[in-house]
Amino acid sequence: GLPAMAAAPRKIPFGAAVRGGALTADAAYGAALAERCRLLVPEGGLKWAVLRPNRETFDFGEADQIAAFARRNGLGLRGHTLAWYGAMPAWAEAITSRVEAEWMLTSHIETVVSRYRGFIGSWDVVNEPMPDKPASPQDLRHFVWSKTLGADYIPIAFKAAHAADPAAQLVLNEYDVEFVGQRFAMRRAGILAIARSLLDRGIPIHAIGLQGHLFADRAIDRDGLQSFLREIKAMKLDVLVTELDVIDFGLPTDFATRDALIAKKATDFLQAVDEVTPPSAVLTWGITDRYTWVPIYFTRPDGTANRPLPLDSDLRPKPLMSVIERFTGNA
Ligand code: G3I
Numbered sequence: 001g002l003p004a005m006a007a008a009p010r011k012i013p014f015g016a017a018v019r020g021g022a023l024t025a026d027a028a029y030g031a032a033l034a035e036r037c038r039l040l041v042p043e044g045g046l047k048w049a050v051l052r053p054n055r056e057t058f059d060f061g062e063a064d065q066i067a068a069f070a071r072r073n074g075l076g077l078r079g080h081t082l083a084w085y086g087a088m089p090a091w092a093e094a095i096t097s098r099v100e101a102e103w104m105l106t107s108h109i110e111t112v113v114s115r116y117r118g119f120i121g122s123w124d125v126v127n128e129p130m131p132d133k134p135a136s137p138q139d140l141r142h143f144v145w146s147k148t149l150g151a152d153y154i155p156i157a158f159k160a161a162h163a164a165d166p167a168a169q170l171v172l173n174e175y176d177v178e179f180v181g182q183r184f185a186m187r188r189a190g191i192l193a194i195a196r197s198l199l200d201r202g203i204p205i206h207a208i209g210l211q212g213h214l215f216a217d218r219a220i221d222r223d224g225l226q227s228f229l230r231e232i233k234a235m236k237l238d239v240l241v242t243e244l245d246v247i248d249f250g251l252p253t254d255f256a257t258r259d260a261l262i263a264k265k266a267t268d269f270l271q272a273v274d275e276v277t278p279p280s281a282v283l284t285w286g287i288t289d290r291y292t293w294v295p296i297y298f299t300r301p302d303g304t305a306n307r308p309l310p311l312d313s314d315l316r317p318k319p320l321m322s323v324i325e326r327f328t329g330n331a
Contacts, residue, residue, distance in 0.1 A: 009329040012279060013076065015039025016287040016310075017243065020062035025068055026290075032315045034073040035286055041078040041242075041283055042066045043293075045166050047087035051112065055091050055104075058111060067119060078242075078283065081122040082109050082159040083142035083172065084127035088098065101148035106160040122169035122281075123240065124209055125161045126154050127220060130190045137189035154194060155203045162204045172198075173209030173242055177228065178269060180221040188228040191305035195235055210273065216258075216265045217250040222272050229276035239277050241270070243285040245308035246320065249298040250287035259308055263319035270327050282328055289313040 044064035070077045131141045145153035198205045246262040286292045288311040310321035325331040
């Protein structure tokens with residue numbers, strides 16, 4: 001008889017965070033991104049601190065540069081991020097009234113989202129709303145928008161993003177939702193509560209972003225993660241992996257051993273997600289160990305460089321790259 005027809009391999013878009021400065025200075029880096037990725041996301045170029053050097057003006061230099069690179073290479077672009085406690089300009093500390101805060105937040109979102117309307121297809125509207133150790137699922141991180149607007153800053157941001165680009169996918173993005181421990185369970189509960197409250201109020205939210213900053217030596221709570229994902233699926237929300245990398249702080253020095261453990265951790269995570277709901281995209285937080293945030297916080301005690309990303313610092317693919325290629329169907 002005829003051989004069984006092989007199922008068409010699925011294609012999940014793969015992408016990576018990108019630094020504008022490095023794109024300018026390092027042609028091989030740009031070539032690696034163009035070769036490996038279908039999606040990009042600026043690692044910093046769309047953050048408040050970069051876009052808003054002062055309260056009157058916008059500086060779209062880096063974001064426009066990355067958007068032009070994406071266009072030239074036929075790549076899609078995600079936006080990161082509209083409301084986040086990190087990378088806020090110092091001048092924003094002077095925002096203390098509710099009226100001013102609501103105006104600043106909505107007008108910022110209107111300006112930024114409409115500039116890339118039709119090109120940035122997906123936005124991390126609210127990033128990292130949960131405190132590191134929430135006391136309850138209702139607990140929110142304290143920063144300018146929650147201090148002035150309370151929990152309302154979240155629906156305000158989602159509404160403003162939707163108004164500025166009704167076709168964009170709006171994402172609630174969070175880290176530390178996959179590990180074993182009470183504080184991670186509390187963070188998962190908090191994210192579900194935020195999503196549910198938006199949906200109950202008829203406010204558009206389309207997906208949950210799992211950042212996926214994994215630790216090679218930290219256990220993933222498979223059951224906890226999967227029941228979290230089942231709740232997300234029951235709400236008819238998509239799931240994206242938005243910032244995958246594997247922190248190798250405590251791993252052995254030997255590269256082959258280290259890279260294998262990193263690949264294994266990413267495999268365990270991606271499989272756990274996939275069994276419940278295949279992600280609509282997978283992005284790593286950088287493409288090469290040459291440019292990664294990890295050493296800022298997790299410099300290795302043995303003095304060797306961190307290896308958290310799919311390509312090594314010479315842009316050679318490591319086992320993590322193969323894991324992602326197989327997983328996304330781009331092998
Ligand atoms: O560009 C300047 C450089 O000119 C200067 O010499 C140097 C000195 O410190 O700083 C450089 O800027 C740094 C920038 O990264 C360069 O990439 C900033 O200080 C530093 O704060 C900034 O850190 C970024 C961090 O977010 C804060 O915005 C990391 O690159 C970026 O990877 C990290 O990304 C976050 C996501 O947005 C949210 N999820 C977690 C993730 C990792 O922490």
